[in-house]
Amino acid sequence: MLGAQAGAAQTPPPGSPHDGNAAKNYAGIVSKKNLQIWRAEGDGDGTLAHDKPATKPGYYGIGAVPSAAQIAGWTIAVPPSGAGLPAGSGTAAAGATIYASHCAMCHGGFGEGAHNYPALVGGVGSLGGSSPQKTVGSYWPYATTVWDYINRAMPFYAPHTLKPDEVYALTAYILNMNGVTRSDWVADAKSVPLVKMPNRNAFNWKDPRPVTHNIACMKNCVSPSSVKITSNAVTMNLTPRMTGPVDHMKAGQ
Amino acid sequence: MTKPNRRDMFRLGAAAGAALIAASGRGARAASPPGAPPADNAWSNSLGHGVDSKPYGSPSPFEKNVVRRYVPWLSPTRDADASMTPLQDQPGIITSNGVFFERYHAGVPQVDPKAFRLMISGRVKKPLLLTLDQLMRYPSVSRIHFIECPANGATEWPAAQLNSLQLTHGMIGCAEWTGVLLSTLLDEAGLYPDSRWVTATGSDGAHMNRSLPMMKCLDDCMIAWGQNGEAVRPEQGYPARLVVPGWQGNVNVKWLRQIQVGREPWITREETSEYSELLGDGTSLGFTWVMDAKSVITFPCPEKPLTQGPGFYEIRGLAWSGRGKVKYVDISLDGGVNFQRARLDNPILDKCMTRFTLPWWWDGKVALIQSRVTDETGYVQPTIVQKHKFWGADPVYENNSIQTWQVLASGAVNNVQLS
Numbered sequence: 199m200l201g202a203q204a205g206a207a208q209t210p211p212p213g214s215p216h217d218g219n220a221a222k223n224y225a226g227i228v229s230k231k232n233l234q235i236w237r238a239e240g241d242g243d244g245t246l247a248h249d250k251p252a253t254k255p256g257y258y259g260i261g262a263v264p265s266a267a268q269i270a271g272w273t274i275a276v277p278p279s280g281a282g283l284p285a286g287s288g289t290a291a292a293g294a295t296i297y298a299s300h301c302a303m304c305h306g307g308f309g310e311g312a313h314n315y316p317a318l319v320g321g322v323g324s325l326g327g328s329s330p331q332k333t334v335g336s337y338w339p340y341a342t343t344v345w346d347y348i349n350r351a352m353p354f355y356a357p358h359t360l361k362p363d364e365v366y367a368l369t370a371y372i373l374n375m376n377g378v379t380r381s382d383w384v385a386d387a388k389s390v391p392l393v394k395m396p397n398r399n400a401f402n403w404k405d406p407r408p409v410t411h412n413i414a415c416m417k418n419c420v421s422p423s424s425v426k427i428t429s430n431a432v433t434m435n436l437t438p439r440m441t442g443p444v445d446h447m448k449a450g451q
Numbered sequence: 452m453t454k455p456n457r458r459d460m461f462r463l464g465a466a467a468g469a470a471l472i473a474a475s476g477r478g479a480r481a482a483s484p485p486g487a488p489p490a491d492n493a494w495s496n497s498l499g500h501g502v503d504s505k506p507y508g509s510p511s512p513f514e515k516n517v518v519r520r521y522v523p524w525l526s527p528t529r530d531a532d533a534s535m536t537p538l539q540d541q542p543g544i545i546t547s548n549g550v551f552f553e554r555y556h557a558g559v560p561q562v563d564p565k566a567f568r569l570m571i572s573g574r575v576k577k578p579l580l581l582t583l584d585q586l587m588r589y590p591s592v593s594r595i596h597f598i599e600c601p602a603n604g605a606t607e608w609p610a611a612q613l614n615s616l617q618l619t620h621g622m623i624g625c626a627e628w629t630g631v632l633l634s635t636l637l638d639e640a641g642l643y644p645d646s647r648w649v650t651a652t653g654s655d656g657a658h659m660n661r662s663l664p665m666m667k668c669l670d671d672c673m674i675a676w677g678q679n680g681e682a683v684r685p686e687q688g689y690p691a692r693l694v695v696p697g698w699q700g701n702v703n704v705k706w707l708r709q710i711q712v713g714r715e716p717w718i719t720r721e722e723t724s725e726y727s728e729l730l731g732d733g734t735s736l737g738f739t740w741v742m743d744a745k746s747v748i749t750f751p752c753p754e755k756p757l758t759q760g761p762g763f764y765e766i767r768g769l770a771w772s773g774r775g776k777v778k779y780v781d782i783s784l785d786g787g788v789n790f791q792r793a794r795l796d797n798p799i800l801d802k803c804m805t806r807f808t809l810p811w812w813w814d815g816k817v818a819l820i821q822s823r824v825t826d827e828t829g830y831v832q833p834t835i836v837q838k839h840k841f842w843g844a845d846p847v848y849e850n851n852s853i854q855t856w857q858v859l860a861s862g863a864v865n866n867v868q869l870s
Binding site for chain 1: 516518519520521522523524526527528531556557570572573575576577578579580581582585586588589606610611612613614615617618634635637638639640641642647648650652656657658659660664665666669708709711713714715716717718719720723724727729731732733734735736737738739740741743753754779781785786787788789790791792819823825830831832833834837838840841842857865866867868869870
């Protein structure tokens, strides 16, 4: 029933973030394997129930249709394909200036992190070792996420106030500090999705669980002599006071 | 000046009465420690406050210790931090709204319900823009579900570190949520066959967003405006939040403003940099949405020791599973050598806290007490040793391991881990 309707309305409006061929949009950006996994997760390996909607679109007739401008203002999420990236561009040199005034106080002069705020730079090659360092450079799989997150949530004290050129410039600067892009690289809607982040292929998007297989044993499950205490929180001295006013553990208390 | 009304006269009378009692010998006795029959307590010889004194009630002042608490060394700033529910003081399966755990990425926005809008957009046939009043007109449901942060217990991955039930297990709350099924709104907007993913976005400063597969969105997700008999609290996403039953707390986007539909996931910061799991071999798990079954003994616990010597106590606790209902809870008193089955209290609901109890005659000796839940899928809560085998030595998320409390002869209780 809906299939016929869907067929008629299949083509998204021009300029929609989802026009064009999705597979083509993702060519060279997302591996075919990951694209297949995402699609399978989205539609439950083909069992998606939304071809049997309980009601037809607009059945209740409640609410308004948002204008194109309203939709554009709130539609800020940028997927790995880069769909929705706005016009504009920026370089690392321009980004360095913005970074110094807007970002360095928390993320450090060189992206090393400060005052327990996250490091943005470094750690490439450390993830499989004993002291993994997760940064934009070492960990984030897609550069579109860098653009998206700076745009939506940074700077922390005044989120979503930067202009697209500023966000492109900061993206270029952070990627350059990480050695992912050259200093003359220009970040824009076309170039950002094509950046090959070092950790792109190390994410497994398919949940492997269950990966533990305990059994509900009731009697003599382990040898009593094997039950040894390996750690005891009372010796750690990390616990705030749990009675009275909330303990902020300020120095000197 | 207005004339004193009848209630004011009552109040005057009560004050005068209290003054009289204070001057008498009985008043002096009432000031001595309470709970001493045959005398009356002071509150039995006076009038209490009237119906107009507390239009919105609060707990007894004697319960002032029952508050959300946090771990000050976990986060650099309080507006991107988490606080924990005092589970040691939660008698049943419902978490009181005032102490429901918090997790913010840019603090709590003060959303004006008149200016609230919910947008359904992206790959839909008819985009929608709803006011709160319009959202509330749709057919609604009311369901009790837990919401748990996947970082609940994160500090306990490398070792027993925090000597507290609240701080090791309190990034969870369970509430009755009332709202519209997301499937109702997605049907209203109309989906295409390749409308496979949704990103839900909040109106907080972080514009917090996560990608969710359409399968889950059409299954049991809801946009809730009600929480335990009142409007959703600001800390929980007022005026409307997404509830994604059984899935990690972060995807239950608060202060919701947009449901955007697309073909593929967006791979946001909160599903890569955060809320992904780096394994020992350097690879990472991207989407680990479901909160696996977990249980914990809430009495006794470090905050609630055994203070009255050997004898009868009731072991009490909570269990839950993101994959369905709790089937069994088994309790060990000897560090996992032997177990006995706990009694489960009704109701036993899908993706909801379940209360369990076990009578215990404590002999006054050291005991290592544990609870272990089995959910309706047959999944059995693992030990920390079993968890480490796959998840590595020091991960962040999804610590659903069996908790061991060491009960000392003094009755004090410590958080320990076993080999």
